[in-house]
Amino acid sequence: xxxxxxxxxxxxxxxxxxxxxxxxxxxxxxxxxxxxxxxxxxxxxxxxxxxxxxxxxxxxxxxxxxxxxxxxxxxxxxxxxxxxxxxxxxxxxxxxxxxxxxxxxxxxxxxxxxxxxxxxxxxxxxxxxxxxxxxxxxxxxxxxxxxxxxxxxxxxxxxxxxxxxxxxxxxxxxxxxxxxxxxxxxxxxxxxxxxxxxxxxxxxxxxxxxxxxxxxxxxxxxxxxxxxxxxxxxxxxxxxxxxxxxxxxxxxxxxxxxxxxxxxxxxxxxxxxxxxxxxxxxxxxxxxxxxxxxxxxxxxxxxxxxxxxxxxxxxxxxxxxxxxxxxxxxxxxxxxxxxxxxxxxxxxxxxxxxxxxxxxxxxxxxxxxxxxxxxxxxx
Amino acid sequence: xxxxxxxxxxxxxxxxxxxxxxxxxxxxxxxxxxxxxxxxxxxxxxxxxxxxxxxxxxxxxxxxxxxxxxxxxxxxxxxxxxxxxxxxxxxxxxxxxxxxxxxxxxxxxxxxxxxxxxxxxxxxxxxxxxxxxxxxxxxxxxxxxxxxxxxxxxxxxxxxxxxxxxxxxxxxxxxxxxxxxxxxxxxxxxxxxxxxxxxxxxxxxxxxxxxxxxxxxxxxxxxxxxxxxxxxxxxxxxxxxxxxxxxxxxxxxxxxxxxxxxxxxxxxxxxxxxxxxxxxxxxxxxxxxxxxxxxxxxxxxxxxxxxxxxxxxxxxxxxxxxxxxxxxxxxxxxxxxxx
Numbered sequence: 042x043x044x045x046x047x048x049x050x051x052x053x054x055x056x057x058x059x060x061x062x063x064x065x066x067x068x069x070x071x072x073x074x075x076x077x078x079x080x081x082x083x084x085x086x087x088x089x090x091x092x093x094x095x096x097x098x099x100x101x102x103x104x105x106x107x108x109x110x111x112x113x114x115x116x117x118x119x120x121x122x123x124x125x126x127x128x129x130x131x132x133x134x135x136x137x138x139x140x141x142x143x144x145x146x147x148x149x150x151x152x153x154x155x156x157x158x159x160x161x162x163x164x165x166x167x168x169x170x171x172x173x174x175x176x177x178x179x180x181x182x183x184x185x186x187x188x189x190x191x192x193x194x195x196x197x198x199x200x201x202x203x204x205x206x207x208x209x210x211x212x213x214x215x216x217x218x219x220x221x222x223x224x225x226x227x228x229x230x231x232x233x234x235x236x237x238x239x240x241x242x243x244x245x246x247x248x249x250x251x252x253x254x255x256x257x258x259x260x261x262x263x264x265x266x267x268x269x270x271x272x273x274x275x276x277x278x279x280x281x282x283x284x285x286x287x288x289x290x291x292x293x294x295x296x297x298x299x300x301x302x303x304x305x306x307x308x309x310x311x312x313x314x315x316x317x318x319x320x321x322x323x324x325x326x327x328x329x330x331x332x333x334x335x336x337x338x339x340x341x342x343x344x345x346x347x348x349x350x351x352x353x354x355x356x357x358x359x360x361x362x363x364x365x366x367x368x369x370x371x372x373x374x375x376x377x378x379x380x381x382x383x384x385x386x387x388x389x390x391x392x393x394x395x396x397x398x399x400x401x402x403x404x405x406x407x408x409x410x411x412x413x414x415x416x417x418x419x420x
Numbered sequence: 421x422x423x424x425x426x427x428x429x430x431x432x433x434x435x436x437x438x439x440x441x442x443x444x445x446x447x448x449x450x451x452x453x454x455x456x457x458x459x460x461x462x463x464x465x466x467x468x469x470x471x472x473x474x475x476x477x478x479x480x481x482x483x484x485x486x487x488x489x490x491x492x493x494x495x496x497x498x499x500x501x502x503x504x505x506x507x508x509x510x511x512x513x514x515x516x517x518x519x520x521x522x523x524x525x526x527x528x529x530x531x532x533x534x535x536x537x538x539x540x541x542x543x544x545x546x547x548x549x550x551x552x553x554x555x556x557x558x559x560x561x562x563x564x565x566x567x568x569x570x571x572x573x574x575x576x577x578x579x580x581x582x583x584x585x586x587x588x589x590x591x592x593x594x595x596x597x598x599x600x601x602x603x604x605x606x607x608x609x610x611x612x613x614x615x616x617x618x619x620x621x622x623x624x625x626x627x628x629x630x631x632x633x634x635x636x637x638x639x640x641x642x643x644x645x646x647x648x649x650x651x652x653x654x655x656x657x658x659x660x661x662x663x664x665x666x667x668x669x670x671x672x673x674x675x676x677x678x679x680x681x682x683x684x685x686x687x688x689x690x691x692x693x694x695x696x697x698x699x700x701x702x703x704x705x706x707x708x709x710x711x712x713x714x715x716x717x718x719x720x721x722x723x724x725x726x727x728x729x730x731x732x733x734x735x736x737x738x739x740x741x742x743x744x745x746x747x748x749x750x751x752x753x754x755x756x757x758x759x
Contacts, residue, residue: 107660156661168653173676173750183661218751231657238661 055082056241056274057106062119062129064098064105073346075101077298078119080372083242088268088275090285090306092321093295094342099278100164102295103244105129106276107161108150124241128154156187160235164247166227170219176230177203177215180237187238202233207263225256229263236267242274249284261287282325286310294318297353298345300372303384314375314385316358352388355403362400364388424736431732432484432725436477439724446510446719467510483507484729506729507722511714516726519711524730526596527707530699531692533623534631535685542635543681546642547669550650561639568636573695577629577702584625594704597622630699634688641684642677649673678749686742693731 064076075098083089091099105116108128121129128150130141145154163169171179180199185192196215203211206229219227228248235243245264249257265288268275277289285292285306292309294302294317302315313319323336340357343349349356355365365388372384373392388397447463448455464470468479482488483505506516549561585593599619649655650673658672659665697709704710708727715723747753 109656109660151662151664154662155659161657161660163653163657165653169657171654171658171672171676172752175751182663183658186662220752234661 053084056085056124057083057276058120058122059102059106060120060122062102062105062116062121064101064110064114064116066114068113068346071346073344074298074348075114075345076105077345077348079293079295079298079300080119081293081300081303083274083276085241085274086268086272087290088277088288090289090292091276091278091295092280092282092285092292094280094338096297096342096345097295098298098345099280099295100246103161103246103276103278106244107155107159108147109161123154123158126154156183156238156240158240159242159244160238160240161244161246162228162231162235162248165251166224166231166248167251169231170222170227172219175216175218176222177217180215180230180234183234184237198237199233202237203230205236205267206230206233207259208233225252225259228252228256228260232260232263232267236271236273239271240273242276244276244278246278247280250279250281257284264288282321294321297342297348299353299386300384301354301386303372303382305381305383308381308383312383314383314390315354315387316360316389317354320357320359352386360389361403362388362397363403364395364397364400366403368395424740427736428729428732429481432481432729433477435725435728435732436480437473439721440473442716442719444719446721449719450510467508480507480725506726509715509720509723509726511718511720511723516722519723520708520726520730523706523708523711525598526705527696527700527709528734529598529623530596530626530630530696530705530707531689533627534692534695535634535688537627537631538634538638539685542638543642546639547646547674549639549643550646551669553647558643562643565636565639565643568632569640571632572698573629573633574698574702576632577626577699580625580629581702591625592622593625595622596626596703596705596707599623626699626703626705629702630692630695633695634685634692637684637688638681641681645677645680646673649677652676675749679746682742682745682749686738689735689738693735 059082060080061078062076062080063074063078066073066075077098079098079102081089081091091102093099101110101114104110106121106123106128108116110116116129116131118131119129120127120131126145127141127143128145130144132141170176177196177199180202181192181195184190184198185195188195188198190198200211200215203214208214208226208229214222219230222230228251232248249260252260261284264275267273268288275288277284279285289306291305292303293300294309294315296317302309302313302318304312304314309318310322313322317338320336320338324338326335338357339359343353343356349366351364351366351368352358352361352370355361358365368388370386370388370390370393372386373390374382374384375390376392387393388395447460447469450463451459461470468476471479486504487502504517506520508514509516509519512519545561545565549558552558581593584591597615597619599616601615601619646669650668652673655668655673658668663672696707697712699705700707700709701713708730712724712727712731714720715727
């Protein structure tokens with residue numbers, strides 16, 4: 042892991058810049074704002090986490106980066122830059138979503154970016170391999186396509202990569218079919234596929250969610266090991282704070298299509314700012330604290346089709362005050378802060394001067410569940 | 421494969437008793453009105469119709485099965501009996517096997533060509549339709565398919581005859597010519613090539629009329645199977661790794677999509693057999709379909725049994741071929757293996 046280099050990251054060029062990305066799904070019930078203006082960077086060689094509850098828009102966000110959003114969804118705004126190329130770009134302040142000229146064409150996107158520069162690992166290894174072709178032939182095809190090598194060489198690389206990701210007897214397993222592999226083994230195959238293309242960025246869309254805990258631990262070890270050797274950047278999508286703590290350098294916390302907190306993994310766990318992140322951590326068993334009972338987050342996440350006004354988390358927020366119900370916080374950096382940047386979209390953040398502390402707590406809400414005190418103790 | 425044997429025995433049993441249950445008497449049909457009692461009894465004895473039903477059934481089973489143990493003349497001994505004997509046709513007065521050998525190739529030619537016609541049109545149409553979902557091309561192909569499945573094949577046949585044979589006078593309406601027929605026996609044919617051309621002309625209308633239903637049904641299945649495949653995660657993955665859309669259509673989504681298509685082709689075999697009877701009647705083709713109708717009209721027991729049995733075997737073979745293609749396409753399906 043590249044945790045020690047985090048402080049110097051700001052001086053380097055980001056590999057991927059996502060700015061104000063908006064992706065919507067146009068359904069019969071109305072427009073679902075699945076991703077509603079998120080921004081984040083990925084620097085070379087780091088693992089960036091994207092964490093949130095199911096339905097927060099994590100998968101849609103990463104699929105937008107690859108431009109894999111299908112009908113009835115589409116990207117409607119924002120900008121994604123990868124190594125200087127514009128993958129997504131819309132004119133600001135236009136009434137209709139207007140694509141900019143410099144945006145890569147579909148053909149260039151397919152030939153130069155997909156697989157070759159950005160590879161993806163999907164959530165469900167059981168569904169991600171074609172059941173009627175052998176595992177080896179699928180790997181071989183993708184490698185031949187993205188590495189400009191002929192088939193015998195692609196085959197060699199495939200066998201080598203299968204061994205690399207810990208599949209025993211890769212020569213024999215090469216010609217076997219997906220149904221002859223266990224879930225963990227299939228996920229290894231998909232990781233091998235991603236690595237074999239030698240991309241600069243691998244997007245892992247909840248790759249361990251469908252696996253049991255022991256296999257998950259093996260896969261995480263494998264990935265951190267590989268990440269150090271190849272120096273590939275990762276975007277790691279998960280809803281599991283434990284996985285985040287284990288492998289990520291920096292974390293983006295998503296709630297209902299927005300990023301609500303962005304910090305290094307140390308800051309996020311030890312200097313938690315956003316009440317939503319606090320709630321997520323409160324719902325997680327931790328070896329360094331003893332609690333009688335885990336605290337679940339009250340209520341369910343509202344539908345992105347009709348998000349609540351003001352701060353989207355305020356109906357479930359233990360610290361919500363009147364101002365939260367009326368005004369929507371954007372994500373801001375704490376002005377007085379020393380050390381690595383830490384962004385939060387919460388009026389408790391000193392960067393806002395909207396009178397949070399003077400505002401009345403919302404009716405029927407407890408003012409606090411003692412998270413402030415708890416946060417202090419955890420440190 | 422061995423499961424085919426009880427199926428065929430079942431077909432023989434059911435048709436045997438159903439044929440017997442048809443009202444009317446073959447002897448009466450053969451001899452005309454008011455025959456003498458002696459004559460009728462003689463005929464009955466000649467064809468074994470005087471014996472009780474269950475003895476006739478056992479005897480027929482013995483005749484039909486390739487291997488059978490028959491009681492020998494001296495009772496406690498049995499002699500093995502080999503070969504298939506479908507008996508003699510009461511109406512044509514020739515062995516049933518001879519009649520079937522004459523007619524079966526015609527019907528097989530008609531069925532095979534109509535399936536070929538259906539597949540050649542339906543598969544590309546279904547794929548294009550799926551790829552351009554909800555675009556004009558898709559709507560047109562869906563309407564065509566819907567009309568195809570809801571139009572009876574004999575009506576299509578009659579319309580084709582009216583348009584192409586009577587009004588336009590470009591294609592013949594009757595008498596199929598077999599492409600392997602002797603040039604000397606075919607009008608206006610002096611060489612092999614001519615025979616093929618003439619046979620093709622004669623085949624075209626019946627083929628289209630029988631194949632339209634197949635074509636429409638397969639198009640619908642191909643479209644929905646491709647649509648399902650195109651939303652599969654592994655197709656998404658192929659897209660995410662920069663595989664060409666054309667390759668995805670022709671390879672990644674195509675192969676798994678053929679499984680439901682094969683099932684439908686296998687099942688359509690039954691409709692095709694029924695359709696062949698109608699098509700042969702409409703186009704006056706002397707195939708199995710017309711043979712079975714003649715047999716039923718004349719209460720020709722051996723011929724009804726023989727033709728039904730052959731259709732039964734054709735269907736069973738079709739099902740076996742379907743299963744084999746399943747195993748060929750999908751590695752998860754295997755026979756006799758331990759996986």
